[in-house]
Amino acid sequence: MAIVKPFQCVRPDERYAGQVAALPYDVYSRKEACQVTAANPKSFLNIDRPETQFSDDVDTYDDRVYEKAGEMLKSWIEDGTLKKDCLEAYYIYELTMNGRRQTGIVACSSIDDYVNGVIKKHENTREEKEVDRIRHVDTTDAQTGPIFLAYRSNEAVNEIVNLITDTEPLYDFVAEDGISHRVWRIHDRDRIALIEEAFRTIPSTYIADGHHRAASAVKVGLKRRVENPGYTGEEPFNYFLSVLFPHDQLMIMPYNRVVKDLNGLSKDDFLQKVGQSFEVACMGDEAFAPLNKGTFGMYLDRKWYCLKVFNSLQSTDPVKGLDVSILQDNLLGPVLGIEDPRTDKRIDFIGGIRGLKELEKRCSQDMTVAFSMYPTSTPELFDVADAGLLMPPKSTWFEPKLRSGLFIHLLK
Incomplete structure (x- = not known):
């Protein structure tokens, strides 16, 4: 079964959600990232790509770069740009692109599920890309970019999501690219229990996008276990930030x-x-x-x-x-x-x-x-992952892209 936990989320103040939300760090070159951050000082890309805070003669992977990310995250929490929810919660994240909606559950997934193959992969990762995110997660003590997971659509989960999305959202904004984003919070204990129970009937989840972020988060978690031999398994570093979508809502482009x-x-x-x-x-x-x-x-x-x-x-x-x-x-x-x-x-x-x-x-x-x-289909992705195989490089392009900075999972 898939372990899917609520968590205490660090997220933007409602006034700033549209400004903070940023496309994934790896869709930009350094030059492009610098242009985005110069135009929008509240874009989360400032923290996701902290080399933008330095002149070009400072290497992207300099220790000072990662330390700057940690400093900025702390500063944004202190000045109220970001805030930490008091209660553990799930979040519903809806993206609408060209009139087509996909709605996922924001939660924390288990690093043990990743290691044991409950969370299934279809793509190889490259070590040099992992190292960058490992250092970013480890230095900031935070996972800042959610991993895009898919699961076979489940009626019990769908019913809960539909109930929540009929209420007033926490965030509701349209990004510069025309994609609309809405977010709801679930902190009611009964509904949390229903979601946990529903996912206990789902045998596997699948990484759709974010293989490098997932591998990096897991490796930081395993490293923290070594550093904390008395760990119980409940510590935040045993889980990673994810958004889980039902398979029949996904769009894979060529x-x-x-x-x-x-x-x-x-x-x-x-x-x-x-x-x-x-x-x-x-x-x-x-x-x-x-x-x-x-x-x-x-x-x-x-x-x-x-x-x-x-x-x-x-x-x-x-x-x-x-x-x-x-x-x-x-x-x-x-x-x-x-x-x-x-x-x-x-x-x-x-x-x-x-x-x-x-x-x-x-x-x-x-x-x-x-x-x-x-385009590759979602059933084809599932078939490859279920067989324990890997797709050739660049087999899938998912749209719309999940925004970073809307949901942050602190490791301590």
């Missing part, structure tokens, strides 16, 4: 690909090789997004093509059957020579939120060929 060159091939030779694994149809000038699994858009020399993989190359394997795997195994690898998309500098990945015009733009600048993808 994660498109662009490649720098044709691996030494002429256009005609390239198309001939592609035709050995795919039906190829020229679609002309109009951007093409696939509408079905096993179909891909390709932009080359100012023309769009529809690629449909041969049936003989389809697979029932949870990983090999993914569209991102089909493209990698039958085109990117054997034709374009992209053997390891994690490290090859000739390939780049573009989230579906950027649109197909971004693919055309890149092909007019620094790339030669682009591929529009059919």
Whole structure:
């Protein structure tokens, strides 16, 4: 069963919620982060990316940078920008994008569930990215960015959420990108017990987004256990901040690909090789997004093509059957020579939120060929995680992004 606990939340004063709420730290370059924080001194990005408080000659990973994050967090609590709720509570977090809503429960998940596989993963993590967040969590004594978890929709949980969202919200604001955010608090003991009981019937939760934040939070928790050999398991460091959404509310967008060159091939030779694994149809000038699994858009020399993989190359394997795997195994690898998309500098990945015009733009600048993808589905994600397997890199792009700074979990 999944352990999902209420917690004493540090959160923005209602006057500042819209200003404090920030996109995840890792969607910005350092230059972009500095622009955001200069324009909005109350953006939580100031704390999530504390290098923005220093000149460019100070390294992003300097000890002083992490210490500054801890100082700012303490200062924002002291000056009333942030406040700590007196009671343990769950929170309901609703995001609405283009008229489509998704509503999750903000809670703390167990690091033991992560270690034991109750919380299931579908993606590898990179050590250098983990180290940054480990130092940030450890120095600030706080988890500041929630991990995006999914679970198979549960009627008992849905009923409680629907009851709460019919009441007046704690926060209600629209961010600069047009996405609306509403938050409710559940501190009634009876309703808390109902949520805890409902999640005891849910065997697994799944990391949708935030694999590095989750791994970092867990490693800090395990480190604190070593430092506190008399721990009971109830200390805050035994849990990590999460928002849990029912699977049927999630939207996964495609994660498109662009490649720098044709691996030494002429256009005609390239198309001939592609035709050995795919039906190829020229679609002309109009951007093409696939509408079905096993179909891909390709932009080359100012023309769009529809690629449909041969049936003989389809697979029932949870990983090999993914569209991102089909493209990698039958085109990117054997034709374009992209053997390891994690490290090859000739390939780049573009989230579906950027649109197909971004693919055309890149092909007019620094790339030669682009591929529009059919999005990975939530059931496919669950199938891979349930099988204990991992997806290829850049398989999923979730929208809308959870904001940081609305919910903070202190470790002591």
